[in-house]
Amino acid sequence: MGDFRGQGVLFDPDGADWRGVSPKLITVRLIVIGVWFGLPVIGGLVALVIFRHWWIALPTAAWAAPGAWAAWLNARLVRAIGYLEREDDLLIRKGILFRQLTVVPYGRLQYIDINAGPLDRAFGLAKLSLNTAAGSLNASLPGLAPDEAARLRDRLSALGQARMAGL
Amino acid sequence: MRPEAKGRADRRRASALEPGRGQEAGAKAASAAGPAWRRLHPATPYLRSWGVILAIIAVGLFNMAENLADALDAAGRLGWHWLALGLAAVLAVAFAWAFCWWRRARFRLAEGVLELVTGVVFRQRRTVRLDRVEAVDTVRPLVPRLMGLVKLRVESAGGSDSAVELAYLKVSDAARWRREILQAAASARQAAEAPGPGETEAAVTGAGMAGDAAGDAIWDGAGDGAGDGAAAGPAGGAAVRERADRTAAKAFEGAAGDQTASGIGLSSAGAPGPPKSVETQVGELLGDSDARAPELFAVPTARVLASMALSIWVWLAVAAGVAAVAMLIGGELDIAAGLLPVVFGAGGVIWGRLMSDFGFAAKQTSRGLTLSHGLTTRVSQTIANGRVLAVTLSQGPLWRRFGWWRAQMLVAGYGADSEQKQSVLVPVADRETVRRAIWAVAPALAQPGAWELVTSAMDSRGAAPGFTGEPARARLFDPFAWKREAFALTEEMLVLRGGWLMRTATVLHHGRIQGIELSQGPWDRRRDLASVCLHLPSGPVSAVIPHLGGADAWALVEGEAARLNAAMRAALAARDQPAHDQPAAHAAADAQESVEQRSPRAPDSACLPRFRW
CATH class of the missing domain: 1.10.287 (Helix Hairpins)
Known part of the structure; x- marks a missing residue:
């Protein structure tokens, strides 16, 4: 995937063929950012215009800054999400500034969830969550096409069952 | 010893016919206890709610004391006999409720399950599958203890709330019930693991022989021998342990082929006690006599x-x-x-x-390590062999000059109990005692070279043989602990060291890791550093190695993924070869079940970057 260039060898084992998630996730996340940051900021601006108190600008700006930051990074962050199915484990990669690579061994999978909220469904997306016995492991793949999510779920649970039996 | 031999013979006959028979045998063993319901001790409702009763009395007294005069005045106006009558009515209702509660609370061992029914208005029925029972611990809080009563806590594989408490029972009843539950559990587990008809002969002759031999070796070596040896003091006990080590290993060499040691918790095949063959399992549970077991260590007050x-x-x-x-x-x-x-x-x-x-003492029984501790509430818990997933040692700055360490263990069934009192393996002890305790739960560490790595992890700083740590360029991010944070590898284990003021040393099995995480922030990247976190089931052990050099971090991630998968494959192979029925594989399978059964929980923060002392 294009945007993985420059992430360094550390997060790109053997130049393998990583798969990205759907670009529609960019839109979905933008909408979410808009709701969380855009609406309050608009409200703040309206209040500023109506009441003309300069200090209203302060919380508005304080709220707008992270929103703008999130919106600016959004597309790159989504493009940075990738996964790689290997023989024995699934690798999930996330983040640009703070990078994270998670190795989930198939034989350790306990259950796999597919979640799709209303916004996700409207855009035809689903989120796959992988759960092992470690509560601390946060391995999820947002922005998958439902078909791909179902395929991954079936494949991973089959592989998991085959490998888990022994241990 | 004899009854267990008989049990073993029964077992063999049962499994030789058909798998269903095993189940029947289990059911029969359970029905020997009677499917009839049993009651708890009549004092139970008062003991269970004495805190509430005290609180009510205290609140009442407190309020009265505030305006004692008014209260007396009001009582006088109302008439003392009315007051006494009211009090009597309240007490009568309370007694009636307690009596109803006691009448309706009951438990029994039925077909493969332990059932406990409580409640008067809202009835609650708790069922524990006997083949999932991990341990039956006895707990003796102060007041019941004075009355000669005991609480039995049946730990089963599952989330943190999976324990069922039979409270309260008379000491003699509790001892009997504990045995019966353990027997029924062993039968149930046996039935669940009974091999199919086709494989029976080979499995029985192969594993049976191994089981007999190992069982004897364990009993003669560790049981009786060490019982005598323990009197000779700690050194004697250790020597006997090593002897048992060798005999058990020898017994296994002939009968059970390849030693698939990888992938079975911290314990490995050929260790004293841990191998649980189908045949010895029941016998071990039956022969589980804590009184006869040698004391492994005790911590003086x-x-x-x-x-x-x-x-x-x-x-x-x-x-x-x-x-x-x-x-x-x-x-x-x-x-x-x-x-x-x-x-x-x-x-x-x-x-x-x-x-x-308080009064912490450990005994090595055939079934595992039995810990008893507590001042007012006396707890006795048995850590079954192969159940310990990882051990972490810690030492505060003031303990260092005395060479004291505290050891905590990660046991799947215990979950993340917040105070982690159940997870203490050694509250405080010198290195020699810690070694004995760890070898008891992690025999793999008794292999040559492994323990040296652990001792090195306890006190080495900077470069040490076998250890890979933070490079000097990480000093900026980790100014205090950077010389301590490091890892070392053995064939089966991963040894971590860390902490500056609060030193820690952690040991875990490659095959127990649930997931691996590599993370790198922007400042890390400028200096080519990355942190590795090894995910384990929730508990007292966290395995994070911060700010490794990029290449080292990647090698650790890749290597650990490979070793983890190899360990799982080995366990799988061991399980699929009944002729080489490696008891350890069963222990592994059990342990996995216990991990499997855990309920989902909110993510905890084991891998969050944090400032390390």
């Missing part, structure tokens, strides 16, 4: 008190207390009041530890 005095919490409590008194004298009441929570918080930690660690 003076040591516990001294270690408390040397813990940071005490100093914190004392400092805050002194400051509070000083402020009080100086008239700064607000500051004094603000310090009180610190005093009580630190004091509470100390108090809790003291209550829990």
Whole structure:
């Protein structure tokens, strides 16, 4: 995937063929950012215009800054999400500034969830969550096409069952 | 010994016919206890709610004391006989309720399950599958203890709330029930694991022989022999343990082929005790006589008190207390009041530890390690062989000159109990005692070279043979602990060291890792560093190695993924070869079940970057 260039060898084992998630996730996340940051900021601006108190600008700006930051990074962050199915484990990669690579061994999978909220469904997306016995492991793949999510779920649970039996 | 031999023979006959028979045998064993319902001790409702009763009385007295005169006045106006009558009515209702509760609370061992039904209006029925039972611990809080009553806590594989408590029983009844539950559990597990008809012959002859031989070796070597040896003091006990090690290993060499040691918790095949063949399992449970078992170690009270005095919490409590008194004298009441929570918080930690660690003693039984501890509430827990997933050692700065360490273990069934009193393996002890305790739960560490790595992890800094640590360029991010944070590998284990003031050394099995995480922030990247976190089931052990060099971090991630998968494959192969029925594989399968069964929980913060001391 294009945007993985420059992430360094550390997060790109053997130049393998990583798969990205759907670009529609960019839109979905933008909408979410808009709701969380855009609406309050608009409200703040309206209040500023109506009441003309300069200090209203302060919380508005304080709220707008992270929103703008999130919106600016959004597309790159989504493009940075990738996964790689290997023989024995699934690798999930996330983040640009703070990078994270998670190795989930198939034989350790306990259950796999597919979640799709209303916004996700409207855009035809689903989120796959992988759960092992470690509560601390946060391995999820947002922005998958439902078909791909179902395929991954079936494949991973089959592989998991085959490998888990022994241990 | 004899009854277990008989049980083994029964077992063989049962499994030789058909798999269903095993189940029947299990059911019969259970029905020997009677599917009839049993009652708890009649004092149970009072003991269970004495806290509430005390609280009501205390609140009542407190309120009365506020305006005693008014209360007396009102009582006088109302008439004393009415008051007495009211009180009697309340008491009668309470007694009636307690009686109903007791009448309706019951438990029994039925077909493959332990059932407990409680409640008067809202009935609650708790069912434990016997083949999932991990341990039956006895708990003796102060008041019931004085009355000769005991609580049985049946731990089963599952989340943190999977324990079922049979409270309260008479001591003699409890001992009998404990045996019966363990027997039924062994039968149930046996039935669940009974091989198919086709494989029976080979499995029985192969594993049976191994089981017999190993069982004998364990009993003669570790059981009786060490029983005598333990009298000769700690050194004698250790020597006997090593002897048992060798005999057990020898017994296995002939009968059971390849030693698939990888992938079975911290214990490995050929270790003393841990191998649980189908045949020996029942016998081991039956022969589980704690009284006969040799004492592995005991922590003297003076040591516990001294270690408390040397813990940071005490100093914190004392400092805050002194400051509070000083402020009080100086008239700064607000500051004094603000310090009180610190005093009580630190004091509470100390108090809790003291209550829990008091009189800590461990015994090696055929079934595993039996720990008993506690001052007011006496707890006796058995850590079954192969159940310990990881061990972490810690040492505060003031303990260092005495060479004391605290060991905590990660056991799947225990979950992340917040106070982690159940997870203490050694509250405080010198290195030799810690070694014995760890070898008991992690025999793999008894292999040559492995223990040296652990001792090195306990006190080495900077470059040490076998260890890969943070490079000097990580110093900026980890100014205190950077020389300590490191990892080392053995064939089966991963050894981590860390901490600067609070030193830690952690041991885990490659095959127990649930997931691996590599993370790198922007500042890390500029210096080519990355952190690795090894995910384990929730508990007292966290395995994070921060700020490794990029290449080292990647090698660790890749290597650990490969080793983890190899360990799983080995266990799988061992399980699929009944002829080489490696008992360890069963232990592994059991342990996995226990991990499998855990309920989902909110993500915890084991891998969050944090400032390390």
